[in-house]
Amino acid sequence: MDNIIAKVYAKAVLSRGDFEDFYSKLLILSSAFGSSKFLDILNSYDIKQEQKLNFLFSLVDNPTQAFKNFIALIVSNSRENLIPQITKELSEQKALKDNIFLGKIYSKEALSEYEIKNLEDKLSQKFNAKIRLDSKINDNDGVKISLDTLGYEISFSMQNLKAKMNEYILKAI
Numbered sequence: 001m002d003n004i005i006a007k008v009y010a011k012a013v014l015s016r017g018d019f020e021d022f023y024s025k026l027l028i029l030s031s032a033f034g035s036s037k038f039l040d041i042l043n044s045y046d047i048k049q050e051q052k053l054n055f056l057f058s059l060v061d062n063p064t065q066a067f068k069n070f071i072a073l074i075v076s077n078s079r080e081n082l083i084p085q086i087t088k089e090l091s092e093q094k095a096l097k098d099n100i101f102l103g104k105i106y107s108k109e110a111l112s113e114y115e116i117k118n119l120e121d122k123l124s125q126k127f128n129a130k131i132r133l134d135s136k137i138n139d140n141d142g143v144k145i146s147l148d149t150l151g152y153e154i155s156f157s158m159q160n161l162k163a164k165m166n167e168y169i170l171k172a173i
Contacts, residue, residue, distance in 0.1 A: 029083050049078075
């Protein structure tokens with residue numbers, strides 16, 4: 001349900017002429033959600049909505065009246081915890097608008113910048129779009145590339161390769 005509500009707020013921001021300004025300020029607010037003290041202040045029942053609103057305004061430089069009204073609407077509906085989701089939705093919509101797609105590479109070891117860049121270039125050519133990949137470390141022996149927004153996933157594992165080689169050898173005998 002929260003995701004749907006975040007999409008509604010994001011849609012309202014997307015249609016604005018000053019989208020970039022809103023987006024940059026929302027990124028600043030979203031980064032604050034990583035702090036437990038920030039969350040304690042935001043979730044405290046002892047702090048009034050007006051104080052929470054002023055606290056949020058204090059985190060951004062020169063908030064416009066339109067931005068203040070937007071944040072006031074979020075706070076008055078007690079949805080300030082949706083700010084990271086709204087920002088995430090905005091970043092996804094912005095990427096779609098700019099024909100940039102975000103994906104993840106899962107591997108056992110960290111990939112070099114050159115390897116990531118090479119994969120980005122090849123996938124960009126394949127999909128005729130700009131692809132950005134984020135490297136994640138996991139416990140599997142293979143490599144998996146996932147582009148959720150495009151519905152594309154490819155994986156390569158040594159276990160699969162060995163199994164297919166064994167199968168091929170057994171068929172040849």
